[in-house]
Amino acid sequence: MNSANRADESDETGGHLAYWNGPGATKTFTHPVHHGWLASVARDARILDYGCGYGRVTAELTDLGFDDVSGVDPSPALVERGRRSRPDLRLAVLPSPPALPHPAASLDLVLLFAVLTCVPDEAAQRALIAELVRVLAPGGLLYISDMTLQEDARDQERYIAHARRFGTPYGVFATDDGALCRHHDLAGLRALLGDLDLLAERRIDVLTMNGHRSRGVQLLARKG
Template sequence: MIKQDKYWNEVATKKEFTTPFQPELFLTDVNCNATILDYGCGYGRTLFELRSHGYNHLHGVDFSVEMIKRAKSYDLEIDFQVIKSGKLPFPNDSFDAVLLFAVLTCVYKDEEQNAILNEIKRVLKPGGIIYINDFLLNSDERNKLRYEKGVTKYHTYGVFELPDGAILRHHDEERIKEWTNQLEELEYRKVEYATMNGNRSNGLVYIGKTK
């Protein structure tokens, strides 16, 4: 993700993210007094929606300086911070819930994904909630062709490049199990999302709890 910060800074005022927050799932498990972190918050859209549902202890972090600048232009009361590495500037057991909305799709290497997830588990309290929206593999010809190109260059099926420079990844369900094997599953749904460039993609909603 660090290598792509230039890309995300350049598109920070242009992109509108599309994977939806589903409050009917989240509100069931996380009360309004919860302290919540949005990891890879972008311009803050999910935190703004949480504010509308009465949540006030909100924090957002992102690698993109320009995304955070955009977020702060909308709301100065939420704690938005730029992070320069995968390490979070918070103590152990700081948060009741952490959100990962279309973040791991932007991190194509397993080891970098694992580092993010381990850091999230560090800052989550025991019994804390993790809510993941992300993208699953597709079987249409357009996607299969770009996955095959991605294997040659990145050695992982599901990785692909966009014409504007982003490197993204769609995941198989075995990879989802690897993300979540130390969590208690509360919700797992396969869904279809609109992508930020207006296409359709298979996706998932996962809510789990730390043990």
Template structure:
């Protein structure tokens, strides 16, 4: 994964104090057994892992590139497994060994096409056949602030939707068509849109997809 797709300096520094709020859809969780092996990729400080264990899931693991975030997660939730990703997106897990993967607000932090393709391919590798991928991320927003910054940075990065934040991150919002292209090798079984706040406190619409590995 390239330095642009990793951005370790940001997530180990300014990004380590951000908070996130993409919600879970309870009815989607009903499709996952409480003893399923679950991976939260890009777990940050362990918020989502905490929500999952609070709903009765007993085998939840979180991974992230940033040691500072993992340290925070371990302090907050000592009974849950958290590991630092040394060579993202490569995971230490065996092929077809995971029942469900949660990928919440991660693709927005991986700006390049190749970085996103490699990540989704790695998640598909570790998922068992008919395993679930629950994705929550940000498609292109229609407010003026976002349209302006998409345009401002399109030439620099070669993709409309990539932009820089004021505190040093490079992020990306996607077309819905691109998200579905990324999920080649999956069957999308459910979609929804929900209002959330970004890590910098701006209201946006998040797109959530539930997909099954073919």
């Protein structure tokens, strides 16, 4: 199946797990963890790395001394990669995203690193954030790192082409190797967090999984 067909299938079904069990399972993820935002988080805090991939962020937090960190991801291939690399990490496959097995108000910190970019559909994004808010305890933190709209001609042409073909929100596009992704309007990302208190925001530059330098943003929000 060529990349265009994979993108078509993903757009119709709302998911593209086949990509993350195939080409996506070999990628390197680079969004940085801003340690300053974790300074007030207790070392025994209950932490979840949602969409953990191969556990890069899970491992970083564990190595920082946080002792109750776990990661979940829909891709068995990525989770298995993480288990091989770091058998000490608590990584699990999430069978029916965004549904989590955690009770309500049972987590102190959830990290969502480069996950919304993999969930192009707006309704699916809202459902994901609602599930994360459900599992956060009062005062708990949600730390998001994701991609903003790019201004270069290459990306803008991809946004326009995909919107014309599928009617998706501006910013959705298919990569050359078959991933369906989304870059975000910053106001839209903030609006997703309407049920939370936005505490901090920082702009970042990241190397994408396909080696392109791009702009991103990180947001830290708290559940009241």
